[in-house]
Amino acid sequence: MSGLSEIFGQGHNAYFSNGPIARLSFMRLNNQLLDKASTHPSAKYLTFEELNPLRTPDGRLAFNKYDDIADTIGRPYAKDEKTQIAEFNPDEHRPTLIFLGLDLEGKYAVSGENAHLGQYVGVPYFALDVSSNRYAELKESQTAAGLKYVPTRVDLTLDHPQSAIYSHARSLIDWNNRNRYCSSCGGRMLFTHGGAKVICPPADNGVLRQRACPTRIGLHNQAFPRTDPTAVIAPISADAKRVLLGRGKRWPANYFSCLSGFIEPGESIETAARREAYEETGVHIDRVQIHSSQPWPYPSTMLIGVIGQCVEGGEAITYPETELEEAKWFELAEVEHALNNGANPMWEPPIKGYSGPRVPPSQLMAHQVLRGVLKLFHK
Numbered sequence: 510m511s512g513l514s515e516i517f518g519q520g521h522n523a524y525f526s527n528g529p530i531a532r533l534s535f536m537r538l539n540n541q542l543l544d545k546a547s548t549h550p551s552a553k554y555l556t557f558e559e560l561n562p563l564r565t566p567d568g569r570l571a572f573n574k575y576d577d578i579a580d581t582i583g584r585p586y587a588k589d590e591k592t593q594i595a596e597f598n599p600d601e602h603r604p605t606l607i608f609l610g611l612d613l614e615g616k617y618a619v620s621g622e623n624a625h626l627g628q629y630v631g632v633p634y635f636a637l638d639v640s641s642n643r644y645a646e647l648k649e650s651q652t653a654a655g656l657k658y659v660p661t662r663v664d665l666t667l668d669h670p671q672s673a674i675y676s677h678a679r680s681l682i683d684w685n686n687r688n689r690y691c692s693s694c695g696g697r698m699l700f701t702h703g704g705a706k707v708i709c710p711p712a713d714n715g716v717l718r719q720r721a722c723p724t725r726i727g728l729h730n731q732a733f734p735r736t737d738p739t740a741v742i743a744p745i746s747a748d749a750k751r752v753l754l755g756r757g758k759r760w761p762a763n764y765f766s767c768l769s770g771f772i773e774p775g776e777s778i779e780t781a782a783r784r785e786a787y788e789e790t791g792v793h794i795d796r797v798q799i800h801s802s803q804p805w806p807y808p809s810t811m812l813i814g815v816i817g818q819c820v821e822g823g824e825a826i827t828y829p830e831t832e833l834e835e836a837k838w839f840e841l842a843e844v845e846h847a848l849n850n851g852a853n854p855m856w857e858p859p860i861k862g863y864s865g866p867r868v869p870p871s872q873l874m875a876h877q878v879l880r881g882v883l884k885l886f887h888k
């Protein structure tokens with residue numbers, strides 16, 4: 510151990526992140542490479558229906574080959590971006606297709622079958638939205654093979670590498686589906702950069718759009734996927750011996766977690782954490798330390814876990830707003846016991862034989878921040 514690990518301890522690799530796929534984002538600019546990648550026999554397609562991925566009977570992600578969908582999607586990257594803009598037809602169906610990147614180690618491929626893309630060798634991964642009826646035949650064959658789309662609100666059942674593939678794919682499909690029309694002029698958008706960018710084209714079928722898009726002044730007629738930062742806050746008392754947890758109005762009885770709230774424009778993570786802690790509970794925190802972060806694909810949030818220490822005498826709970834049902838100070842030993850024995854998703858029944866305060870499971874940011882508090886202060 511040396512350097513950062515020596516000072517801060519081992520870093521936390523969050524669930525929903527840190528997968529096996531290298532995004533190689535520069536490759537998105539090259540339709541020739543994307544065409545080769547997307548039609549390659551080793552390419553793997555994760556299909557989604559209404560934002561739920563295809564699964565094997567034992568719940569793992571299931572992938573299709575290009576051959577399975579070639580008839581439906583054709584070759585979406587056969588032309589370069591300039592030609593696509595020039596020939597843009599707003600009524601033409603374009604698949605919602607995302608280039609996720611390459612598995613450079615080719616773990617999931619038969620050896621010798623990897624795609625060679627420029628200087629990179631690996632298995633290309635794509636995500637495809639098949640919610641539309643035009644994929645009915647594909648979906649029938651998937652069902653016949655025992656594969657299915659399982660409606661899931663929050664998916665904590667995948668293994669860590671698959672959770673990262675799923676999270677990237679789900680957020681990008683959702684973003685593409687929400688950005689079919691220009692937010693400025695209302696015109697149909699063109700997806701480009703392997704699904705990581707949309708452009709407002711100047712013309713439909715060669716005819717200039719009647720209303721000049723305000724975004725076309727300068728080079729701003731484009732949009733990129735967004736991610737919404739949210740602070741997940743563990744306030745600790747001034748003497749660092751207790752931690753404050755809250756309970757939402759619709760949560761099950763006895764279920765507690767960290768405080769949380771969106772970071773607003775013009776706020777730093779630290780000022781947002783102080784504001785949220787005050788607005789939800791009335792406590793005054795001052796010193797804020799960022800613990801770690803986690804992408805949260807519902808639809809595209811960035812959870813930033815922080816620990817915030819109360820100022821002397823700032824621990825009184827007064828509930829300035831009425832978002833929480835309850836907030837409560839807990840001794841660190843009680844939190845440790847809960848994390849070790851009573852941690853599971855709130856939509857599941859409490860763990861048998863456990864009657865203490867319930868807390869989120871290890872896949873969630875709140876659990877990891879509380880572990881961070883214990884590591885620092887529970888001696």
Ligand SMILES: [Zn+2]
Binds near residue numbers: 695722
């Ligand atoms: Zn526009």
